[in-house]
Amino acid sequence: MRPVLVRSWTVILFVASVVTAIEPSATEQAQTETEVICPSDGGQCYPAVFEATDRWQEVLPDQAIPGGLHVRLNFESGRRQAKLLSNDDSEDNVGVVVVSEGGSAEVTNDEQSVAVEPDVWGQSSYSHKPNPHISLSEHEEFENNLAFIISSFNFERTEAEPKKDDGPLGSSALQSVESNLDADEHELLIAAMRNIEDFSHEIDFGIKLAVPEVISVFMTLVNTHSSPSVRALSARIIGSSLRNNEPALQIAVTSQVVSNLLESLDQEQDPEVRSRIMFALASSIHGKYGRREFWEHKGGDILRNYFFSVIPDEDYMGRCGTLVEDSFVNDMMNSHSSNSPSDTTQSELKVELGLWCSAFQDALANDNIASMDVREKIFSALSAMKLSYPTYCPIQDNFRQWIALKVEQRTALRRQKHEAQEALSSSLSAVDGQRSDLDNTPGQEMVFLDKLSTVRHTLFGNPKAGRKALDNYHDEL
Structure with missing residues (x-):
């Protein structure tokens, strides 16, 4: 299997530290303590076993890491670092996200600290206790795959950067950068993204993917990459990391995920990628911040542009039905029933639901939707609107x-x-x-x-x- 090579890049991010839990036996430790590793290029030899101190040090290639240490990945160098446990180190540490009016947000978890831009929408906080059942090998595999994706992304951006006299880098330049990766590297990128998608369903990994420096990479790939496979996988990673993951949604508040996805949807021509963007949009729109961003960027108008296309995309139409029912009917009703303040005025909601009510009635009345599943989704959304907001949904002849x-x-x-x-x-x-x-x-x-x-x-x-x-x-x- 071809090794994954990690190029250097400008984004520096230390992901949450993990603790090695397996102590080597006395025999194994005695055997390795005297061994050294000598690089094939003639470089200086170094111990085969990492020698920890109370400070972070780089783990050299092929070095064994003793149990009971804190280990993290440096995304700048692509290499692991480790140190001895301190009195404050514990697997029970809780990550906390605090967003304050006019202030800043900080994500903390042991050695992790990520600065976030001020939240202009208000104040919120969320705490999450890391899952202790995620193994060290899973953390390492996640970090290595993510590091490779980010390094490939930055390599492509570097290769696509214009000369000083060429002006700023635009999306057209990024859309042609796939040729900078050979076929093998492109396949490795796809494989790494599929691995990250598998990890993204876990809350802890979703939180790491929601950090602005990371989620911005995937949003840019959705919006600009020339490969439909890369765009679709990027959207799926965003959607999976935010879906039913309140801490991740809180962290992603300042990244304008909804508006970026709407921009991507507005220009996307590939039906498969559009479906994946719809999935990501449905995942990110829950909660008052996501809905407000959707409203402010005329999200309904963008969605209806493709809903009324000359050649109907039935899968897309069904996803519109599900998104409207879940995010603008059921979710809004749940907010009202829990006495939460409404982030959307009744007049805005009336206009938006009225437009979808008309669109869904026209789609069914045309009687040309072949998929029974799509018909069910559209009729379900229409029924939910009429039941919950009867005056907002007048029935057409x-x-x-x-x-x-x-x-x-x-x-x-x-x-x-x-x-x-x-x-x-x-x-x-x-x-x-x-x-x-x-x-x-x-x-x-x-x-x-x-x-x-x-x-x-x-x-x-x-x-x-x-x-x-x-x-x-x-x-x-």
């Missing part, structure tokens, strides 16, 4: 006509099956010939038609008319 047509279709199918069952019960010879259209209707679609029939009048029309229609249906059977 084209949607009433569509739902009436679907309910009539359902009634006809049910009647056919009822008649077929009666014929079968009176004549056994009809077993092979009597089949209704309902038998050829997919089960998921029939469930969808049943749902439309149930809520047609109670949610989208007159409840009294709904009871009458239900009575007529039973009379027909």
Whole structure:
């Protein structure tokens, strides 16, 4: 397997320290204490076992690290550093994020300290106790893969930098830098990013990825890299690190993740990458800061640009439905029920939900969405809006006509099956010939038609008319 080489770069970040927990046996220690490592290039030999002090020192290549030390990765050199444990060192240390009005935010965890720009939106704090079950090898693998990604990113930026007379570096220059990596290096970059994506679901690693110096790398890759695979993986890493991770969301507050993702979405042409950006956006928009940023940057208008595209992207349309339902209906209702202050005025919410209400009704009424799953997501979002904010979601004539047509279709199918069952019960010879259209209707679609029939009048029309229609249906059977 080709080794991962870490180039140097300008960003300096010490990730959270970890404690080695495995003590070598007395025999192993005696064998290695007398051994030395001599570099093949003729450099000076050094002990095979790292000799720790109470200060951070660099661990030289191939040196063994005794148990019971603090170990961290220096992202500037790409090498590990270690030192003896002090009285203040403990695996039970709690990382704390504090953001104050007009002040600064600091992420602390033992030796980790990351400065963050002032939070202009208010004050919040969050504490997190690191997971002690994450092994040292997992921390090292995470750090090595992340270091390789950042070094590749900075190498590409350096190679793409214009000469002094060429003006500032723009996105067009970055979009052509993939050629600076050969095929093997590009594959290594993809492999490293997939490994980081696997790690990003863990809260502790998500917190490390949310640090401004790190998340900005992935946001830039989403926005400018020439490879769709790199852009898609970068978006997935952002989304996975922030999803259901309140500490990471708090740390990422000042990085303007939502506005950067909206910018990427607005210019992205690849459907697969757009889907991944939607996932990242849905993960980052939760909470009052994310929603406010979404509103301030006209996020709804950007999302609807592709929702109404000439060639519909059904996966994207379904993701819009899920995002609106989760982030602007359910999440807002939960905020109100917990007596949390609303970050969005009722007038803003009314306008935004009204636009989506109209968009979802038009999408369903056109009756050209092939995916039943996408239809379910859009109808679910529409129903949630109408149920939670009925006055914000007026029902259109084209949607009433569509739902009436679907309910009539359902009634006809049910009647056919009822008649077929009666014929079968009176004549056994009809077993092979009597089949209704309902038998050829997919089960998921029939469930969808049943749902439309149930809520047609109670949610989208007159409840009294709904009871009458239900009575007529039973009379027909």
